[in-house]
Amino acid sequence: MSIECKGISKAYKHKQLFHNFTGTFSPGVCNCIVGENGVGKTTLLKIMSGILKPDSGMVTHSGMCTYAGSSPYMLRGTVMDNITYPLMLKRQQGRREQHVVLEMIEQLGLNALKHQEAKTLSAGEKQKVALGRALVWDPEILLLDEPTANIDRSMIEMIEGYLKDYLKQKNRTLVVVSHDYEQVHRLSGVLWEIKHHNFDAIIEKRENNRGLLECR
Amino acid sequence: MDYIVEGIREAIWLIFSGDTEIFGIIVLSLFVSITATTLAVLIGVPLGFYTGIKQFPLKKLYGSVLYTAMGIPPVVIGLVVAILLSRRGPLGQYELLxxxxxxxxxxxxxxxxxxxxxxxxxxxxxxREVLELAFTLGANRHESLKLLIKELNAAVLLAIMTAFGRAISEVGAVMLVGGNIRGSTRMMTTYIALNNSMGAYERSIAMAIVLLLISLIINAITQHMTGGKAYVD
Incomplete structure (x- = not known):
């Protein structure tokens, strides 16, 4: 269940974010995307998820894919309603039962908040809910944009552990955008670094954080 | 001050005495405003949703024009409609004025x-946020639309109530196109204006009380339907 980007280009008005990017995000390892603000990390992730369309090129993947942003939208209703929502869709109906939702809530430390209105949560709590909502239906491809940006240190370790467990399952692809280089080091199997060069972006790929393997 | 107190006393008596003229005016006002609001909701809700979500050229200009149109004085709208419907106007043949x-x-x-x-x-x-979320969680087109309506239903309710409130309380446009004809096009607001100019305060106050009550009832219904929460968060 890898994601393949073939000749992806994207520009916003006068700013070229990346040009003709080709790369394969493999399953079984954590693919971390790093880079300075505004280089196009979130845009690349959104293109991979299908939310945004590239100016040219194409993204191919098989299996179900989900994306969770850094400032997630909370649906009306409780924490429980939000995490249950994906399981109520036609596509997943019958795949999972209520106990999976409760388990997820428990694991994310949201037990005390499960009946609270999701819109009233703090930024970190909302991020946990978004993570639970993305993971609960067990998609084959998980795209996370700064998943631990507002989360306290004690929970970060737990979430990273959860992501590692997710990867242990067969045919699971994980792509994470992060600013936290320590986290990238802890998680990364493959590091993708977006750098600006002559008003164009270069996307470098390094495996196990050791040396440059591929350029563009 | 006495005439105000006397006015209120007589107004209450007028309401409970079942004055046929007053009740005819209330029924006509409700009929006109509810019909106008219903038609506007049937067209405005899908149009607002569609143009809000869709990206198209000159969207900013469209938004500016729309927001300006929200504040057009009723008298101006009344004048334009009156010109269009007048005997010599383009729609004069229908004799609707x-x-x-x-x-x-x-x-x-x-x-x-x-x-x-x-x-x-x-x-x-x-x-866009709602549709993107639905898409990333694997919702199909129908489920996405359902979620969008569910998430934005408070805004729909707010739009309906604001529109109805504006319609029922408006005086300039209906005065121009309706003419405030007794037993035919006399509305609550034009009735208040007329009686006020004639010094018949008790009748003006009676109708003002009814208008206030209608506003209160609408607000109570809205509060009940939204569970007392804010319309838009």
Missing amino acids: FTPQAMIIAQFCLVLPIVTGILFGTAKDKG
């Missing part, structure tokens, strides 16, 4: 930008 239909048209023109504008603004800000 000084009829309840003309008042419905004028109120419809007044509240359509309000309904469209409120939903355009909400859908522009939140609609």
Whole structure:
């Protein structure tokens, strides 16, 4: 269940974010995307998820894919309603039962908040809910944009552990955008670094954080 | 001060005495405003949603025009509709001027930008987020639309209530296109204006109390339907 980007280009008005990017995000390892603000990390992730369309090129993947942003939208209703929502869709109906939702809530430390209105949560709590909502239906491809940006240190370790467990399952692809280089080091199997060069972006790929393997 | 107290006392008596003229006016006012609001909601809700979510050239200009239209003085709308419906106007052949239909048209023109504008603004800000979330969680087209309506239903309710409030309380447009004809196009607001100018305060106050009560009832219904929460968060 890898994601393949073939000749992806994207520009916003006068700013070229990346040009003709080709790369394969493999399953079984954590693919971390790093880079300075505004280089196009979130845009690349959104293109991979299908939310945004590239100016040219194409993204191919098989299996179900989900994306969770850094400032997630909370649906009306409780924490429980939000995490249950994906399981109520036609596509997943019958795949999972209520106990999976409760388990997820428990694991994310949201037990005390499960009946609270999701819109009233703090930024970190909302991020946990978004993570639970993305993971609960067990998609084959998980795209996370700064998943631990507002989360306290004690929970970060737990979430990273959860992501590692997710990867242990067969045919699971994980792509994470992060600013936290320590986290990238802890998680990364493959590091993708977006750098600006002559008003164009270069996307470098390094495996196990050791040396440059591929350029563009 | 005495005439105010006397006015209120007589007004209450007028309401409970079952004055046929007053009740006829209330029924006509409700009929005209509810019809105009319903028509505006049927067109404005989908139009507001669609234009709010969809990206198209000159969207900013469209938004500016829409927001400006939300604040057009009723008298101006009344004047334009009156010109269009007058005997010499392009729609003169239908002989609609000084009829309840003309008042419905004028109120419809007044509240359509309000309904469209409120939903355009909400859908522009939140609609894309909701649809993106639905898409990333694997919802199909039908499920995405269902989620969008569910998430933005408070804004729809707000648009309906604002539009109806504006329609029922408006005086300039219905005065121009309806003519305030007794037993035919006399509305609550034009009735208040007329009686006030004639010094018949008790009748003006009686109708003002009814208008206030209608506003309170609408607000109570809205509060009940939204569970006392804010319309838009």
